[in-house]
Amino acid sequence: MSVFLRGEMIVMALLVMLIIVRSVNKKRLRLQYSFFWLLIVLGLLVVAFFPGVVIWLCGLMQIQTPSNMIYLFGILALLLISFYQTTLLSKQADRITRLTQLISIEKYLTEKKEGEDREKERH
Template sequence: MTLLFRIILLAVCLFTYFFLHHSIKKEKMRIEESIFWLILSLLLLFFSIFPGIPDILARLLGIYSTANFLFLFVIFILLLRLFYVNAALGKLEERVKTLVQNEALRDRREREKESKTGETKE
């Protein structure tokens, strides 16, 4: 891993940390959501401080260069994150659908009850 690439990784890690800190402080991001990004940033920071580890991992996996290994590693981690977010989104969509259906049934029952008693809702 070249010195320039290590410096870029360090800069990105620091930027990520300050961006997360600012986002949490301004309540634009919850702490739970930022943990993933913080861990990923710390892992890349670890790789930039100890470049021998990604070199060894790249060689073990048969990847030509360390930079290619790091890009592949980050892409894989982000794909896992995307899968997790999509699964959570699907659950939330089902919950919203159930809530909307329950609210519609409740409204219908109230209208039927009002029509039976002859009262109008104001």
């Protein structure tokens, strides 16, 4: 693996880490969701500092070049994240539905009660 690629990876990893830490501090990202991204940073750093690991894995998995392998894992990690996000999205959609239903019912009951109270006052 070229020194240049390794350098690139280290810079990228540090940049991503900076963004994640800042986002968590500024409450833009929940801590619980930051771990997965930090894991990716960690992966990048491991590969950059110990390229031997990747080369060994390449041989094991019959992949031609280490960079291909990094792309492969990158894509897999992103797919995993988007799948996880879709499950989160579904969960939140369910919660929003429930909130909408409860708010709508409460609103109806409140308005009905107000209407009845007004009727009573008139009589």
